[in-house]
Amino acid sequence: MRYCVKSLFKIHVNNVHRISLINPLIHFPFWIKIIRIRNIGIMAHIDAGKTTTTERMLYYAGYTRALGDVDDGDTVTDFMAQERERGITIQSAAVTFDWKNHRINLIDTPGHVDFTVEVERSLRVLDGAVAVFDASAGVEAQTLTVWRQADEHRVPRICFLNKMDKPGASFCYSVDSIKKKLKVKPLLLQLPIGAGRTFTGVIDLVTSEKVIWGPKTSDGDGAVFNRHPLVTADGPNLLKEARDARYALIEQVADLDDEFAELALRELCENIEAVPAEKLNAAIRRITLSHAAVPVLCGSALKNKGVQLLMDAISMYLPSPNEGHRQAEFVVCCKPNELCCLSDGNFCFPLKTATGDTIVSSKASAAVASQRAAKDSGKKCDQNREQENLVLAGVEIPEPVFFCTIEPPSLAKQADLDRALICLQREDPSLKVKIDPDSGQTILCGMGELHIDIIHDRIKREYKIETHLGPLQVAYRETISISASSADTLDRTVGSKRNLITAELSVRPWLGEGPVTKPLIEFSDVLQEQLSTEILDAVENGLNTSFLQGPLLNFPLQDVVVTLESLHVHPGTSMPMISACVSRCLQKALRRAGSQVLEPVMNLEITVDEDHLSVVLADLAQRRGSVQEIQSRQDNRVVLACVPLAEMMGYSTTLRTLASGMATFTLELSRYEAMTSQEQKMLFNKMTGVM
């Protein structure tokens, strides 16, 4: 790398802007033009084959000399011990390789829902993405989630229907599910030749060629393949199928792209099949970048078929960093030869950065970026505030749904554990660590059972601390059902100094779009003018602190609007005393406002064979689950249900037993829902130890 960084300034970040991972002008060798760079991600439902596909790309690009295998635990991108042992991706990993005069920077993202923040942080820095599908399953639960995330970031995509070698693989079924579930127009650029065991290659509809990977043409690694134009010897059926599909593709492209439609009308109306591949490719590229449709390719990464054509498609259709929609979102805050990048929590310079922090190489760049961020977010940039508090780009962090206590083997190890947790949190912003104010115990909050399990394991392996985890508990929340108000006076003399505050405030339920997990604070105009910034900050601090512990079971609050009606402060009163007074006053108001407990309700998707469907449904009914829909997916049934998270502890073991290993499931937070008074009472008894 050619960085020359004298000093670095860190900026804490929020969700205002997107900043490119690394300023490409600095990062790439001079001979690679930006137009030939592809910053892409590979994303999908768990186990669709992202890592296997990435591994093949690295091999065909000459980056590796042997084909890594997820099942053997020797892939490049799954480098953590836990990833290799469990055969799953946990952390996004970036690799770089060159393909046909293009430099491809690729991020392999995890498919498991517990690590969804990894997908989010990758999407912020990507220009395009490949969505991988298991062709025997089509669109699965987590595919929908990552697709939605990519939609939000306006990332152009290509679909790759992987696992075409699998029994039950169906090109048509998968394309259909893309249409129906993702609500996009698939642009079929290929047709598979065979399916399952008979899958040997594809027909490239852009070039009208047959591309075959077969034992005769390769030594098993798929590096050599046969590509030739379709000829009469290919048989009338295949020829007709290919001709019809190409015609449909050309028609669809003409519908979606005016430039191509004009060309087709002007020059090709006599012989539409004579469309040159390069004209078609150019139009497909425009369509992909404009999100009008999504190119679809297919193959089998494991059996080494189809990946080279996917690499061609990435170079041809996905955008370079300086084109397309995303330009406007970048903050170009640094001058040439200055560094601007996002930290992944492992930044190599002696800076304590966390994932999502923006790092720039000069104070001037930091100031320009922060002013731009403040302007775009509609806030006034306060020049007097510390550089540290400037707001720039960031990652949207989902709220954790599980928590448990974590204890070191001895008190002497507590400091080591604290340090380990600080480092892990910097890397993984979805991990939250708190101290229980009553017991003083350290609490780990995570996205799911697997997430907490992995953190526990990493503390043991990477920091050599054997910790004990308490039982996993659900992260409930509290809210209010009616409006209420309260007043409080705090009068305390410390030393010779009198602290006297009288506060009056009211609370009401937030009825807008939610959930809102911070207090929505309102000050009357008079108060806003009367009170100094310092006092207003102290009030906000007090309210924020109070918001972390609801009056019922000490769970954080959501969807509450707080209005400060009046505040009288005796001269000389300290700021912490003001915070303490409004905090206590808020607790009083909350107790009067019909507090109730909210529990996380999950979207559950179970794929199970017909024989075990009834036993799985019976079990769901006992878990307070409500079945929304039962779909057919090839020979399997897919149950879509909503279930309270509290009922899902250890579900993977139960399901394995119930369905004799013939079922899989995914769980994703849907919403927080008010518990009935009966359920709330039972929870209260359980948590307070009253039977």
Ligand SMILES: Nc1nc2c(ncn2[C@@H]2O[C@H](COP(=O)(O)OP(=O)(O)OP(=O)(O)O)[C@@H](O)[C@H]2O)c(=O)[nH]1
């Ligand atoms: N039959 C078949 N199996 C495949 C194919 N590609 C991957 N697999 C297998 O599917 C499993 C999951 O593959 P991965 O590459 O780890 O999938 P992934 O999407 O990276 O998984 P996560 O990142 O953990 O979500 C492994 O057992 C692979 O060997 C394929 O083309 N055909």
